[in-house]
Amino acid sequence: MIRLTLDGEALVLPEGTSVAAALAASGDDHARSDLAGRPRAPFCGMGICQECRVCIDGRRRLACQTLIREGMEVERTR
Amino acid sequence: MIGAGIVGASCAHALALAGLSVRVVDAGLPAATSAGMGHLVSLDGSAAELALCSDSLARWRALAPSLPASGAYHRCGTLWLAENEDDLATADDKRAALAMAGIGSELITPTRLAALEPLLRPGLSGALRVESDAILYAPRVADWLLECVGITLERAQVTALEDQQVRLADGRRLGARVIVLAAGLQAGALLEGLPIEAKKGHLLVTDRYPGRVSHQLVELGYGASAHAGQGTSVAFNLQARPTGQLLIGSTRQFDTLDPRVEPALLARMLERARGYLPALGAINAIRAWTGFRAATPDGLPIIGRHPEREGLWLALGHEGLGVTTAPSTAALIRAGVLGEHPPLDPSPYRFERFRASAPADGQR
Amino acid sequence: MNERLPRECELLIVGAGPAGMAAACAAADHGMSVVVIDDNPAPGGQIWRAGPRVDLPLRAQALRERFERLPGLRLCSATRVIDAPAPGRLLVEREHDAGVIDYHRLLLCTGARERLLPFPGWTLPGVTGAGGLQALIKGGLTVRGERIAIAGSGPLLLACAATVRAQRGRLVALAEQSPWQALAGFTIGLWRWPAKLAQAIALANPRYRAASRLIEALGERRLEAVVIESLGERREIACDRLACGFGLVANTELAQLLGCALDERGILVDQHQATSVAGVYAAGECTGPGGSELALVEGRIAGLAAADQYPLAAALSRRRARWQAFAAQLEQHFALDSSRLPPRRATTLVCRCEEVTLGELEAHSDWRRAKLASRCGMGACQGRVCAAATAQLFGWAPPPPRPPLSPARIDSLLLAGMEEVQE
Numbered sequence: 001m002i003r004l005t006l007d008g009e010a011l012v013l014p015e016g017t018s019v020a021a022a023l024a025a026s027g028d029d030h031a032r033s034d035l036a037g038r039p040r041a042p043f044c045g046m047g048i049c050q051e052c053r054v055c056i057d058g059r060r061r062l063a064c065q066t067l068i069r070e071g072m073e074v075e076r077t078r
Numbered sequence: 079m080i081g082a083g084i085v086g087a088s089c090a091h092a093l094a095l096a097g098l099s100v101r102v103v104d105a106g107l108p109a110a111t112s113a114g115m116g117h118l119v120s121l122d123g124s125a126a127e128l129a130l131c132s133d134s135l136a137r138w139r140a141l142a143p144s145l146p147a148s149g150a151y152h153r154c155g156t157l158w159l160a161e162n163e164d165d166l167a168t169a170d171d172k173r174a175a176l177a178m179a180g181i182g183s184e185l186i187t188p189t190r191l192a193a194l195e196p197l198l199r200p201g202l203s204g205a206l207r208v209e210s211d212a213i214l215y216a217p218r219v220a221d222w223l224l225e226c227v228g229i230t231l232e233r234a235q236v237t238a239l240e241d242q243q244v245r246l247a248d249g250r251r252l253g254a255r256v257i258v259l260a261a262g263l264q265a266g267a268l269l270e271g272l273p274i275e276a277k278k279g280h281l282l283v284t285d286r287y288p289g290r291v292s293h294q295l296v297e298l299g300y301g302a303s304a305h306a307g308q309g310t311s312v313a314f315n316l317q318a319r320p321t322g323q324l325l326i327g328s329t330r331q332f333d334t335l336d337p338r339v340e341p342a343l344l345a346r347m348l349e350r351a352r353g354y355l356p357a358l359g360a361i362n363a364i365r366a367w368t369g370f371r372a373a374t375p376d377g378l379p380i381i382g383r384h385p386e387r388e389g390l391w392l393a394l395g396h397e398g399l400g401v402t403t404a405p406s407t408a409a410l411i412r413a414g415v416l417g418e419h420p421p422l423d424p425s426p427y428r429f430e431r432f433r434a435s436a437p438a439d440g441q442r
Numbered sequence: 443m444n445e446r447l448p449r450e451c452e453l454l455i456v457g458a459g460p461a462g463m464a465a466a467c468a469a470a471d472h473g474m475s476v477v478v479i480d481d482n483p484a485p486g487g488q489i490w491r492a493g494p495r496v497d498l499p500l501r502a503q504a505l506r507e508r509f510e511r512l513p514g515l516r517l518c519s520a521t522r523v524i525d526a527p528a529p530g531r532l533l534v535e536r537e538h539d540a541g542v543i544d545y546h547r548l549l550l551c552t553g554a555r556e557r558l559l560p561f562p563g564w565t566l567p568g569v570t571g572a573g574g575l576q577a578l579i580k581g582g583l584t585v586r587g588e589r590i591a592i593a594g595s596g597p598l599l600l601a602c603a604a605t606v607r608a609q610r611g612r613l614v615a616l617a618e619q620s621p622w623q624a625l626a627g628f629t630i631g632l633w634r635w636p637a638k639l640a641q642a643i644a645l646a647n648p649r650y651r652a653a654s655r656l657i658e659a660l661g662e663r664r665l666e667a668v669v670i671e672s673l674g675e676r677r678e679i680a681c682d683r684l685a686c687g688f689g690l691v692a693n694t695e696l697a698q699l700l701g702c703a704l705d706e707r708g709i710l711v712d713q714h715q716a717t718s719v720a721g722v723y724a725a726g727e728c729t730g731p732g733g734s735e736l737a738l739v740e741g742r743i744a745g746l747a748a749a750d751q752y753p754l755a756a757a758l759s760r761r762r763a764r765w766q767a768f769a770a771q772l773e774q775h776f777a778l779d780s781s782r783l784p785p786r787r788a789t790t791l792v793c794r795c796e797e798v799t800l801g802e803l804e805a806h807s808d809w810r811r812a813k814l815a816s817r818c819g820m821g822a823c824q825g826r827v828c829a830a831a832t833a834q835l836f837g838w839a840p841p842p843p844r845p846p847l848s849p850a851r852i853d854s855l856l857l858a859g860m861e862e863v864q865e
């Protein structure tokens with residue numbers, strides 16, 4: 001099992017899980033907020049739509065194409 | 079009005095407000111207005127340039143409350159960044175020049191600069207802050223200016239300028255008492271002997287990173303790049319869009335009309351930008367593109383009556399400053415067409431200035 | 443993963459789906475040094491995507507094993523091509539670094555993506571693509587016990603339904619816009635491809651409704667229900683997820699950046715899978731959607747042609763023709779009927795990134811004008827989603843791609859300027 005944090009909250013999930021699936025596993029699958037502050041969640045699942053942009057260890061990455069790692073820090077983006 | 083870029087749109091707007099019925103013809107060709115940055119900036123390459131900027135900035139300020147929100151007018155101010163003591167001296171000269179034109183600005187210390195823009199690299203020598211400078215989204219503002227009573231817009235290409243009429247690609251002819259040529263770089267295809275040259279520029283926009291930068295940031299060497307008469311140059315220029323996106327410039331290149339992004343030059347431009355804002359390195363870029371500035375030999379636009387052709391007026395050659403100077407260009411055209419007193423001395427912008435030195439080159 | 447990026451190779455393949463893997467095997471078997479770049483964490487492409495919740499078919503496992511053991515192959519997963527800075531050179535980015543790779547020959551196996559059309563409520567969390575939901579599930583998303591609606595068009599809806607069932611999701615709707623006549627014609631035509639007929643039967647689902655129209659997704663901050671119209675009747679169906687897709691669109695952006703000609707289906711290729719640019723080949727769904735069998739055979743032909751094995755490549759052309767005929771059937775029977783596409787509502791967002799509505803776009807005559815006036819397509823996805831939508835809605839030609847091909851760090855773009863890369 002792999003431990004990571006999402007917006008500071010700890011999550012423990014099986015190896016091979018995508019960050020997008022980790023968002024969902026947290027109980028709130030949104031990845032970012034739109035201009036009006038409404039939530040947006042992974043949509044295309046395959047690196048096209050950019051809806052799943054999150055900040056991973058300080059870099060803006062796609063949740064749907066990134067696997068979780070031990071100690072990874074994920075933050076939702078604005 | 080030939081051309082619906084920011085210059086043509088501003089002229090059409092001003093003439094329509096003066097009661098003329100204005101027909102704008104635009105071919106939808108690649109336009110500088112859609113490629114540019116929309117920084118409303120006081121440049122002081124010459125007294126005439128500064129006069130045009132200062133008059134224009136006041137006009138933009140007056141218009142601002144009526145602009146649509148999508149025009150994204152924002153008075154963010156400019157920080158002219160000094161890397162060393164020489165730059166600081168340049169900054170002080172600029173301050174003095176702006177003051178002569180009635181534009182307030184202040185030199186700020188490195189500490190103050192770091193507080194205003196914490197992402198700038200440490201070790202800069204200070205900056206000149208010009209609070210009255212602003213930004214806007216020019217393509218949208220141009221469209222809005224054309225939504226004015228008295229203006230009709232026609233999507234068509236002008237293929238020839240004739241006496242008080244133009245020929246369109248479909249063979250039709252449109253007549254007008256006054257014809258204004260505001261066709262940017264492509265004006266040369268309609269009128270021989272125009273001393274305008276293309277200066278290619280690259281821009282890059284990032285994903286949204288709201289709240290990271292608040293002023294338009296420009297290196298003091300920008301003026302030298304903008305006013306260079308040859309060669310390829312790169313200067314740091316960065317704008318924070320209201321969306322949180324960062325727009326990064328700038329490059330200037332002569333002798334090319336190839337619109338493709340040149341990755342090596344783009345990299346040089348970004349390297350320069352990262353030198354000022356190290357945090358940019360980890361930021362995601364989403365798109366790069368190029369545009370062409372229409373440049374005259376002395377860097378000033380051509381505004382005013384054509385010396386020989388009855389009823390023909392010119393409003394073109396605005397290089398990298400046409401969004402800024404569109405309102406005064408329009409005011410000068412309006413005053414000329416209506417025979418009113420001009421808002422500023424029109425002589426530095428007249429086409430005749432290029433004729434006087436080389437009287438023999440009148441080909442027509 | 444932290445291994446250094448390769449600097450050069452004889453054959454560079456972009457995409458590790460069926461086409462890319464088959465091509466790599468064919469070329470490496472003939473002694474070429476091959477580098478494969480793919481932006482997913484593991485090879486497999488769309489259909490054989492790996493993940494904690496995936497049981498790959500034996501055939502796929504066998505190909506993957508052979509592929510991963512190829513001598514002379516370097517696989518770079520989780521690596522994305524972001525620009526083509528100079529002839530014979532691609533710029534790639536990974537999570538922690540970037541680099542340029544020089545090649546003698548290039549093979550594009552970039553696959554296809556789903557066509558995602560706008561409808562009211564499509565930005566609500568819980569709404570995904572159909573292949574998108576499959577991909578998320580393969581990446582570890584749990585849907586057990588969730589109520590799931592699937593709507594749109596194409597065989598991918600059935601594949602998605604099968605995945606949902608296998609994961610014990612509760613399928614509450616499966617709405618296909620094509621009419622029964624077309625679907626029946628398609629299924630009957632399948633006798634020519636027995637494997638596909640068996641698949642169709644296996645995927646057949648009692649919830650399947652033809653001639654159905656997706657009307658809207660409802661919900662406050664998350665999806666709560668979907669409205670679907672079938673046989674003239676509108677029904678509101680409560681659900682936790684809605685997976686939708688309207689067929690596939692070839693990923694041609696890199697090819698366009700390289701100057702390759704396209705046809706109406708995807709990248710234009712000749713009988714050797716060669717594009718219009720010398721030394722650049724293309725295979726699989728980036729040349730037009732056609733399924734994994736066609737992708738496999740095209741990939742092999744391209745790999746052989748890139749290794750100058752023309753007679754061996756030519757021997758495969760009959761097999762390719764057979765699967766091309768299958769692809770043509772698919773296209774014909776799942777043709778989109780605009781009267782059964784979601785209703786056009788002025789307030790529906792078309793550009794998800796820059797939040798531009800259909801109403802704002804309708805006034806314009808083409809993509810360029812619409813983009814300048816409204817910022818449509820100027821956001822992070824660079825119009826990948828909305829340009830395919832406006833092509834469908836208004837017939838607008840999509841914009842040519844501009845570098846970077848997808849969002850990339852400025853640090854990575856700096857490498858494009860290097861004459862000789864020392865690193």
Ligand SMILES: Cc1cc2nc3c(=O)[nH]c(=O)nc-3n(C[C@H](O)[C@H](O)[C@H](O)COP(=O)(O)OP(=O)(O)OC[C@H]3O[C@@H](n4cnc5c(N)ncnc54)[C@H](O)[C@@H]3O)c2cc1C
Nearest residue numbers: 081083085105107110111114117236262279369400401402
């Ligand atoms: C990269 C870059 C950055 C810039 N940044 C700034 C900045 O920050 N601040 C600033 O003030 N300025 C900036 N500029 C400069 C500014 O964008 C231009 O000076 C200005 O847009 C010029 O406007 P225009 O209306 O004269 O020409 P254009 O915008 O080029 O418009 C000309 C119009 O004429 C039409 N046309 C041409 N020929 C014909 C024909 N035969 N028939 C019919 N129609 C025709 C075209 O379709 C076009 O719409 C920048 C320019 C570039 C390239």
Ligand SMILES: Cc1cc2nc3c(=O)[nH]c(=O)nc-3n(C[C@H](O)[C@H](O)[C@H](O)COP(=O)(O)OP(=O)(O)OC[C@H]3O[C@@H](n4cnc5c(N)ncnc54)[C@H](O)[C@@H]3O)c2cc1C
Nearest residue numbers: 457459460461481487488489523553573601726727733734
């Ligand atoms: C979302 C989706 C789901 C599908 N599910 C099924 C299914 O369940 N069953 C079925 O029979 N068919 C399915 N298909 C059809 C399937 O795509 C094909 O049958 C087959 O996968 C095509 O193989 P390919 O090699 O041509 O492309 P793909 O399998 O699509 O592989 C292309 C690969 O290239 C990568 N790539 C693209 N651009 C870049 C770049 N710039 N840099 C790096 N990597 C890049 C992609 O991420 C991908 O991994 C699906 C298609 C899609 C789009």
Ligand code: FES
Nearest residue numbers: 043045049050064
């Ligand atoms: S969900 Fe679309 S890019 Fe990740």
